[in-house]
Amino acid sequence: MASCAAQFNALFVMIGEKLGHYRLTAKIGEGGMGVVYRARDEELNRDVAVKVLAASMLEHLSKDHLLKEAQTASALNHPNICTIYQVGRVDNGFYLVMELVDGQPLSEMARKTQLTTEAVTRYGVQIADALAHAHDRQIVHRDLKGANVVITPDGRVKVLDFGLARRLDKATVETITRSLASLERDRSIVGTLPYMAPEVLAGETGSYQSDIWALGVLLYEAVTGQLPFSGSTPYGLSAAILHELPKPLPSSVPPGLSAVIIRCLAKGLTDRFQRASEIRSALETIQSAAIVSQPRREEPTGSRTLVLRGIRHLDVKNRDVLLLLGTTKGAFLAKSKSDRKHWEVAGPYFHGHAVYSLAYDSRGGRHRIWASTGSPLWGTYLRSSDDFGKTWTNPLEANLKFPPESGLALKNIWKIALGPSEAPDQLYCGVEPAALFESHDAGESWSLVRGLFDHPHRPRWMPGQGGLCLHTILLHPTDSGRMHAGISAGGVYRTDDGGRTWQARNRGIRVTFMPERFPEFGQCVHKIVRHPDRPDRLFLQNHWGLYRSDDGADTWNDIAHGLPSDFGFAMASDPHDPDCIYIVPMESDEFRCTPEGCLRVYRTQNAGASWEPLTRGLPQQGAYETVLRDGMVTDALDPLGIYFGTRSGKLYASRDAGKTWKELISGLPQIVCVATAVVAEMAGDSTPRPAEKRRPIKKRRRVSPTSAKSSISKRKSTRVTGSKRSRR
């Protein structure tokens, strides 16, 4: 054997050299059987895999026997079995030339993603068919395991290493089953032992039925991502396989599939399936039953869930601070602990789609992110995720549609607004062309709010730069009948009867693009915010002009005293102080960038009587930035966190109420909306908390860490739920 090992060591270093007419180009794997190389078949000009058998393979078997086995295996010709092209011999060594299989081991796939029942059944049929083909030719796999079943990118199963496993003698099996060493440390059995049938562990030679057992383990693992038996040592694991029942399958596994898996894992040979072809038939029956039982509309399109692969998702915990960033080319999610020092960013979600509105919805104990996604090609859809972006709904049909008689087609969803916490299934969307939609079943169905759509003013509204859109929706925190909507360029409209009738509320707001300076409607309103503690106080950024109303929008007063410009878009209120507002003025409608190349946030703490620039940490030279209407937001924490995103894809943040700023993220596509939330209690504490009465807050308070914490938990049930936040 020593010379044999030496021979294999010699083969081991032959990358770049040739074995026969195969030039080894790279090492692609190593296992108990030997080392696998990628190689070039220089006669047939194709890439192949060359497995150089390890010396240990020959320890228990004669070389002739192994050669015979390999030759038999090479006779297998099946689409789900990796083809062996040639068995080669060099001095004392063997090598196998095989089909090069590109793909991912099934066990790895199952661990990384939740495979659907449909996929598991489909793979199961192919594996069972491969086994049936081999068994009919008296070839037993003997080492069927997760690593030996590869799924190619086009969804085809390839079973590797048929008939090549070394036979374990009784003494070796006994050594394994008695070992108390850590299972993880023994690499030669860690990937093999969990698939071994009880009779193999009892010392019998692997048979067709031990392959069937291994198929049961594979299916169990594929459907749950876990193994049916566990133990921390080879002894513990062997004992579980020999004596225990498999861990119960989750109830989500359909009974038919569950029955097949359990019958593969029967300890007694007579209770187990006798033939692999029986398993294939049983799985095929499940497949056809699934197709018949699925609603016609669902079947051809597959799941409604869109899984976004290739993104490292956020692992969100209770009380984390979330930032939801919408850009013209996709959404990004970021999270931090409540200290807001370090942020993790994930995305882009929906890459290539413009995400103009995002909202976190914790009403009714849910943890849902809503997103409007607009593709310039394929239309605009409302989607949601209940797992912080790992999966999203992918609607079969557009959720929001104008009625056919309107002659209109949806262009964009500009705003998602959540209803009150006591009506957790109520939602609103503001859209382009300007209209308001409402849902009373958590977004399952939507209807046009006719009171506003049929308003006699609507035909005279004019589109602004961003189109004719309804972009701002403000629900009143205590009066469920009252709501404000901002339309560009239609102006401010208010309903006091839950949306049945609407009145223009623009008195005092100037226009610059019509001969009449103060018309009843037609103003190009850019943004309105409301403070929940003083719901009749509204602040408004107009297309030129900055205004405040203290009477629910009946009248507006100019408050642009001492600002470098009263043109702008973004505006955010301070949840701790109804007199405090943050804005980022733009130079003019012709030059919609920060004046003088200085990026300055302006704050008023006296409801607009005076303004102060906040610049520490913000670039004050050459910074011609634009912050769009939903590009700035405040969190509910104390000290206040403020976040704004720019058209140049930078996100700036302050966690000390604007005293200092930091660039948190750069290099994103154009940022069009920013939302934030503190994550309410999850799993284990998902009961919705009763809304606590809010303390009136006059001015910013200094709070101790303890009271800060309590104020966070209080906001979980009030502000952060969305509807009662002022504007994002």
Place this chain on the structure above:
Amino acid sequence: MTVEPPMTVNFWIPGPLRSMTAGHSQVDVETSGVTLRDALEALFAAHPAIRDRVLTERGEIREHVNVFVGNKLARLGGGLATPLADGVEISILPAINGG
């Protein structure tokens, strides 16, 4: 009354919509109608999620989606009323100015 024998048309499905056709880039549909609209309806019947991605709620082809009948752009010809021949290939493609 004469009934047109059904004809088969072949649709080319662009990458972003293949999740709605179980991954297929080409889909054959049978239709007893004679226009592009009939063929699209047959496609939507088999793969309902395609409808709103290709047509607006006004029933028009989306602005930045190009539908070719053979190698003729439907928008520049008869639109959804473009007549079809048996075995024709219909390609749904993103327009170059839509991204």
